[in-house]
Each structure stands twice: as C-alpha cells, then as structure tokens.
Amino acid sequence: METGTTEADIISTVEFNHTGELLATGDKGGRVVIFQREQESKNQVHRRGEYNVYSTFQSHEPEFDYLKSLEIEEKINKIRWLPQQNAAYFLLSTNDKTVKLWKVSERDKRPEGYNLKDEEGRLRDPATITTLRVPVLRPMDLMVEATPRRVFANAHTYHINSISVNSDYETYMSADDLRINLWNFEITNQSFNIVDIKPANMEELTEVITAAEFHPHHCNTFVYSSSKGTIRLCDMRASALCDRHTKFFEEPEDPSNRSFFSEIISSISDVKFSHSGRYIMTRDYLTVKVWDLNMENRPIETYQVHDYLRSKLCSLYENDCIFDKFECVWNGSDSVIMTGSYNNFFRMFDRNTKRDVTLEASRENSKPRAILKPRKVCVGGKRRKDEISVDSLDFSKKILHTAWHPSENIIAVAATNNLYIFQDKVN
C-alpha cells in the first residue's frame, strides 16, 4: 500500500440506487459518500452527466463490546438502497453488527421571521415583542441532510456479510456467518430468524454463510451461498425457519482433482440474482459462474477470472490473499458480467459473444475522457510489450467492489481508496 493511504479511506462497498442517479460508497472508517449524477444540460448534449458529491456522513462508529471482549469495526460492509417512494432517499448501511436505515433529504427553503427568536436563533425578550407576524419560507442554498431513521442492533452474534431489501419493500434480511434474520423496516427491536446453520457442537462446524440475497421479484424467495461453494434457495412460504432448502446448487467435483486448496478456492464470496430473476451468479476465488434456477446440478456458464493464479496458490495462502472476497455484478440487461481482480484489474464477460476483456483502474493508465486500453496477463514464455507477467502483479491492489448502473453502461470501480467511474464511449 502506498504511504499516505489512510486505512479509513479504503472503500468497502459501492452501490448505485435503482435509477442510477445516485452512487453510494462506504469505507473502512464507517463513512458513506453519495454521488449524484448531474442533469444533462441542453448546452452539452453530447456530454453525459457526471457524478458529483451529493452528501457524506458518518454512518457507523467503532465500538468495543466489553462483555464479549470484541472490537467492532466501523467498516461499512454493505449498502443497499431502497426504491424511492417520495422526495427523500433511503438506504441501509451495515457494519459487522448493526444495520442502520438512513434518510437523505434536501432542504432548499428556510423559515424566516419567527416571533420568539431572532434570525440567529436566540430567544427574544418577550417584552420587546409588540407585533405578531407569520414566518415565511424563503429559498436558501441547497442543503442535503442525512439522518439515521432506524437502528437495527443486537441481532447478530457473528459478522454481518450481507443485507438485501425484499421486493415487498417492507422487509429486508441481514445475514451473518451462521444466521439470517428477517426484519420489518418499521420494527427495530425484533427480527425473525429464518436461517440458522449453527451446529449444536461448534466443533462440528464445516461451513459458513458467505452471502445472501432476495429474489428481485418473488418476495418469498432468497438464496444464500456457503464457504463450501454451494448455494441454497429457500422459500419462506415453506416454513418459518428455512433450514431446509427448496433448491440446492452444487457443481460436482472430480475427486482426483482435489487438493488442499480446493475447498478454500471454492468458497463463494458473492451471489447475485440477475435482473430477470432467472439466473444467479456466484463468485469464487478463481471463477464467476452463472446458474439457471431451474438446474441445480451444475452452472450453465463458467468464466475464468484469473486462472493463472492456480500456480501461485501457495504464496496466496501465505499472504492471505486466497481469502479475498471479490464481488460480481450484472449489467442492466444481464448480458455482461463484471468482477475485479488484482493489480487494479477488473474483468468483463459478455455472455452472448463469449468475449471477455481485462481493464485497469489506475491513475497512471487513464486520463479523463481517455478510452481504457485492454490489458493482458502473460502466463509464461515470451512476454509482449504491453503484457504484464504474473509475477509482476501487485496483490495489494485488489478490486473487490464494483457496481453497474441499472440501465446504462456506466460502471463504478473501487480501487483501494480511489473510486473510478467509467462510461461508455459516446460516438
């Protein structure tokens, strides 16, 4: 890591809202920064709207649980937006233990002409008040305020890895390593436990929950992934506690291929439903897989993200990189999928043309308005001029978090403490 990079600035989550007008980032210091796309002006028709800072606030603070001798990080693990229902914006942000609902609203008018206080807010001496007036609303400079509306605390013994808003817009779920809870937005002192995989004897623990998400349209359906590379689909109509899955997705493994690393690299770090709701995409250490909900015995597509790392697994285990949790995203039409890699590289796979590209998010290689040049990693033998060899890859520069605009070809890529926003070239 370069000197001068504060750990608090490391971006830990990136998420567009449902219209793509807003982009939220969360960081290790517990702060949220929201960017807003500027309205396209009539003068500059060919220039796409750019994203500017809209609001920023401290979502979570570091805590120390004295009872359990636990340090609770303020790092924002996930942000999820609620669909917009009025003028204000709402989002959920979570750290390891507590989920918060934030309201972000604009204020562009201010009441003036109070009777009992002066313009600075100081109380006036009632003896000096001789007339009565009605306060009026006057325009003021736009102010964006963020207020915490709900705090959903004390429901997770283990570390929250996912939150997901239900399509009913009334409930959401939070998942930790061993349990998943269902919440109602209005109720903070209760939640339903819907999945519990904690064994009676902790020594029998063999897998943990790594990610979870609600189906985009069916409010009774959700999926969760495991550290063993499996995905379970559950239907909340079947029973109150969804310990028994409705569908179980697992790719058969050739036992002769098994190695010490097999289970570790099969651990799923992210699971995402397609916008259509027909497919799920999973990310494990070396691949991205697309599964058809109707076929449980194997994925329908497998994409190699950085297979050349297979011959580096020993050192990646030693420096803990093998445990890095990469996320994956769909584009708006579910035709392209994207995920990050090392050396500030990120990869895109076109599901229709089967073409893929490797791009780099770094200051040295991209100037504003310049077109990104595809990168290539050379595995062995002769290295061409533009290629980079596997041994030269910088494993401290990892792109774990990316986001894709819901309808346009705009992507947000978090490279450690920097945020890159790329747009499709306008012809």
Added chain:
Amino acid sequence: MSQKQEEENPAEETGEEKQDTQEKEGMLPERAEEAKLKAKYPSLGQKPGGSDFLMKRLQKGQKYFDSGDYNMAKAKMKNKQLPSAGPDKNLVTGDHIPTPQDLPQRKSSLVTSKLAGGQVE
C-alpha cells in the same frame, strides 16, 4: 490456523516438488502448490476447510480486556502523576494487557472522507 513454523528443508522440498510437478503439472498446478505448502509447513492439518479455520474466521475482532487489570493500570497511572519518559522498570504483568486506551488509536471519525472533498476526475 496452525503455527507457521519455518521448517524448510530445501533439498527435500525441491526433490518432492519436482516429482510432483512432473507428474501433475500438465493437469494440476494446484497439487504442486500444495506440495510446496506442505513442505514449508509440515504441521499443517489435513482438513483445510475444517472447523479450525472457520473458528478463526468467526472470532475476528477478539481483543482481550480485563476490567481488573484496566482499573489497576488506571490507579497506577494516577499514583505516578508524572510524565514518564521511558518504560517503567518495575512494570507488573497487569500493565501489559491492553487496556481500551492502548488499543490501536483510531483516526477521529469526524474527519471527512477524501472522496467527499475531492474533485471528480
């Protein structure tokens, strides 16, 4: 995770590794990597994804705090009442145990994120 003891025996390692890679390199570079790892850390358990590894994951954030020691340390500091230049030679074990004040100082959370201040390029 088991202790990472650096018990390297280079001759043995390369011999074993060479044989492994020759056999399996075409099919499975993973196995070669596994052999490398096992040679470096012979005490590594057989069950890689097993409960030891998961338990470590679940225990993230564990910091040991003893209120007795904390109060003792606080009382000691009050009695001293002078800015000590260096470590006290008469330190008792209780002072070594981390107290909340000694936990890694976190940067003030009121500092605005750099993303919020900078221009969008």
